[in-house]
Amino acid sequence: MTVDTLFSWLGGLIPAMEGSGILLVISILVPCLALFLVVAVNAIVMVYAERKVAAFMQDRVGPMGQGVGLHAGKWGLLQTVADALKLLTKEDIIPEKADRFLFILAPFVIFIGAFVTIIAVPFGETTIVADFNIGIFYILAMGSFGVIGIILAGWSSNNKWSLYGGMRSAAQIVSYEIPAGLSIIVIIMLTGTLSMQGIIEYQAGGMGNWIIFANPFTFIAFFVYFISVVAETNRTPFDIPEAESELVGGFHTEYSGMRWSFFFLSEYANMLVVSAVAATGFLGGWHSPISGYFDSNGWGIFWMVSKIVFLIFIMMWFRWTFPRLRVDQLMNICWKVFLPVSLINIFGVGIWTLFFG
Amino acid sequence: MSADQEKLIAELVEKGLAGDMDEINAIEDRVLRGKVKSALAKAKRAAKTTTTAAPAEEKRVAETIADTPPSDNPNQKFGQIIEDTFQGSLDAELNDTHIQLKPDNWFEIAKWLKSEPSLHFDSLQCHTGMDMGENMLEARYNLHSMTHDHKIEIRIAVSREKANIPSIEQIWRIGDWFERETYDMFGIFFDGHRDHRRMLLPEDWEGYPLRKDYEVQETYHGIAIPKVKEGWE
Amino acid sequence: MGMLENRFQDNVVVAKLDKLIGWARSTSPWYFQFGLACCAIEMMAAAASRHDLERLGMMPRSSPRQADVMIVAGTVTMKMALRVKKLYEQMADPKYVIAMGSCATSGGPYWQHGYHVLKGVDIVVPVDVYVPGCPPRPEALIEGLLKLQEKILDERPLTRKMA
Numbered sequence: 187m188t189v190d191t192l193f194s195w196l197g198g199l200i201p202a203m204e205g206s207g208i209l210l211v212i213s214i215l216v217p218c219l220a221l222f223l224v225v226a227v228n229a230i231v232m233v234y235a236e237r238k239v240a241a242f243m244q245d246r247v248g249p250m251g252q253g254v255g256l257h258a259g260k261w262g263l264l265q266t267v268a269d270a271l272k273l274l275t276k277e278d279i280i281p282e283k284a285d286r287f288l289f290i291l292a293p294f295v296i297f298i299g300a301f302v303t304i305i306a307v308p309f310g311e312t313t314i315v316a317d318f319n320i321g322i323f324y325i326l327a328m329g330s331f332g333v334i335g336i337i338l339a340g341w342s343s344n345n346k347w348s349l350y351g352g353m354r355s356a357a358q359i360v361s362y363e364i365p366a367g368l369s370i371i372v373i374i375m376l377t378g379t380l381s382m383q384g385i386i387e388y389q390a391g392g393m394g395n396w397i398i399f400a401n402p403f404t405f406i407a408f409f410v411y412f413i414s415v416v417a418e419t420n421r422t423p424f425d426i427p428e429a430e431s432e433l434v435g436g437f438h439t440e441y442s443g444m445r446w447s448f449f450f451l452s453e454y455a456n457m458l459v460v461s462a463v464a465a466t467g468f469l470g471g472w473h474s475p476i477s478g479y480f481d482s483n484g485w486g487i488f489w490m491v492s493k494i495v496f497l498i499f500i501m502m503w504f505r506w507t508f509p510r511l512r513v514d515q516l517m518n519i520c521w522k523v524f525l526p527v528s529l530i531n532i533f534g535v536g537i538w539t540l541f542f543g
Numbered sequence: 544m545s546a547d548q549e550k551l552i553a554e555l556v557e558k559g560l561a562g563d564m565d566e567i568n569a570i571e572d573r574v575l576r577g578k579v580k581s582a583l584a585k586a587k588r589a590a591k592t593t594t595t596a597a598p599a600e601e602k603r604v605a606e607t608i609a610d611t612p613p614s615d616n617p618n619q620k621f622g623q624i625i626e627d628t629f630q631g632s633l634d635a636e637l638n639d640t641h642i643q644l645k646p647d648n649w650f651e652i653a654k655w656l657k658s659e660p661s662l663h664f665d666s667l668q669c670h671t672g673m674d675m676g677e678n679m680l681e682a683r684y685n686l687h688s689m690t691h692d693h694k695i696e697i698r699i700a701v702s703r704e705k706a707n708i709p710s711i712e713q714i715w716r717i718g719d720w721f722e723r724e725t726y727d728m729f730g731i732f733f734d735g736h737r738d739h740r741r742m743l744l745p746e747d748w749e750g751y752p753l754r755k756d757y758e759v760q761e762t763y764h765g766i767a768i769p770k771v772k773e774g775w776e
Numbered sequence: 777m778g779m780l781e782n783r784f785q786d787n788v789v790v791a792k793l794d795k796l797i798g799w800a801r802s803t804s805p806w807y808f809q810f811g812l813a814c815c816a817i818e819m820m821a822a823a824a825s826r827h828d829l830e831r832l833g834m835m836p837r838s839s840p841r842q843a844d845v846m847i848v849a850g851t852v853t854m855k856m857a858l859r860v861k862k863l864y865e866q867m868a869d870p871k872y873v874i875a876m877g878s879c880a881t882s883g884g885p886y887w888q889h890g891y892h893v894l895k896g897v898d899i900v901v902p903v904d905v906y907v908p909g910c911p912p913r914p915e916a917l918i919e920g921l922l923k924l925q926e927k928i929l930d931e932r933p934l935t936r937k938m939a
Contacts, residue, residue: 241828246825247830258804262831262833264803265803275800277868277869279866441842768891
């Protein structure tokens, strides 16, 4: 959407070059840059929020900007900025026996995997960079791109703990794709379209029309989907690959400074994308809960962002509530519990729609 | 009681121990009969507590300790039993605190101590070493039985030049780490130990610290180790 | 920052940049939790609810490559001293060390007869701040950290310092 509108607007602005390739390139690059800013701001805000939320749940206060000299802002608001600057000025260590090219490539691959999925996320009625008609399929497919990066990171570090972490993480992500995908099939069955905007339009008209409340089976499908994506993004309670007490940091043990911050950044970008897909598919996207009120284009962005923020907050809440699952328990739950449940969901939704319309 | 009566009671008690109860039951005097029967019961009880081992031991026990009555102290009791089963294994006199053994067939003794049902020492509670001075290093074992609830202490003394004791880590698995620690601190070698290396100190440390004649080394991997300081400097 | 360090002559731009970098580094010193003995409990207590280390911007990292400060908390034996040195070398520049407790400062209660105790961790790694105590209270550790933050703030990495 946005690319097309920008292209035609620029064409109208400079009639001489209308329809040329240069304008196309510009109209693709500008939204991507804007998205990059969105991802960066999201990372900064979410790192700060995670530390504060974690602290309040543990009855502490978190970063408060206290300390010697110039403070990190009131309530520690500049804490993440200080963190980022510090990581920029750290020494860049590449271990001698590590595979140099793959070591440098791995964080970029993970970041690309997270970033290309964001272009299909609808933030508002017309605020979407690329409205594919296979939107949700595209997001699921590109979301598994990051697994390659994790395996590369674990392998190229030349460290047996990193390798274990990388392998476990790859197994975990690939396994949990299946219940997530099957839960998305439930949505596709009801709406009949793969396009993100199409799915949201199906849920127009207030909270009663949201897919999560359509059907008891879709209700269960939402929870199956949500827990599967928590496992996919390597968050607690499924964070065996990167847990500190288990594998000294897992696949990102040997990374320092800015390279390591790329892993961090892509984890938060992944969280953003999967929350956005959950909000789109089950919670009505950019529609407001009460139909008719606060329902314009600008309000659409507000509703979408608040639903995403709510789901991310629940992910952070999980982190400090549940103990970590062992690797075999993790795989057990995926294959023996979630897979049958999601298959039953598909079956159930089909039968319900047949009998109750 | 008169001497005649005592002699009569002793005779009848002996007959009763052998199994002949007819003469005792034929006594008409109720008082005398009661005295004989109580003396018989006492004699039977004493005979029972003397031996907890197989009845074959009882005769040997009665033969070797002719005049002194068998003691209740477990170290004495079991020391005697060990000496009876494995002749020549005791290294010193029996006493109330410990059993001193020679290191020669310690492995067989230990296996027998654990497997014999009436003894059944299934728990090696503690194992340590001692430097007794005068060229004598000792290894001490505290054994306890969870089924019978009795415990003994066994000490094995070796000289500094030939500090070798058979290892019992295959009998009591906790002995694995216990013996490694004793080796680390005292330098007693345990023959047959499957993983004989230092426990606490690094592998390339020189010397055995808890010996009385230990001198700490000068440097370790380039780090100088200062000697004992007298007072504040 | 290898090429840029200790390179520029002192002028207003470099001074401001120095101040910015010093502020960034001192406001987020991530610590490598190296708890060896009893002082580790006090370090954990300092990171817990009542005295909160995260207020000052410190975050615990368990990989030495991602940490700035190594808090050596507890008795360092000779066996461990080799590993302390190895981990210190694996940390990324700029790195600092805090010796917490009397055992890490000078051998502690084992100064006289401990044959296997390293009498002070500064024999193997360069120490920036010593925090005395056996064990030091969390407030004492926080004071040591504030002193370290002062030291980092005034470091001025970019200016060329006169010999």
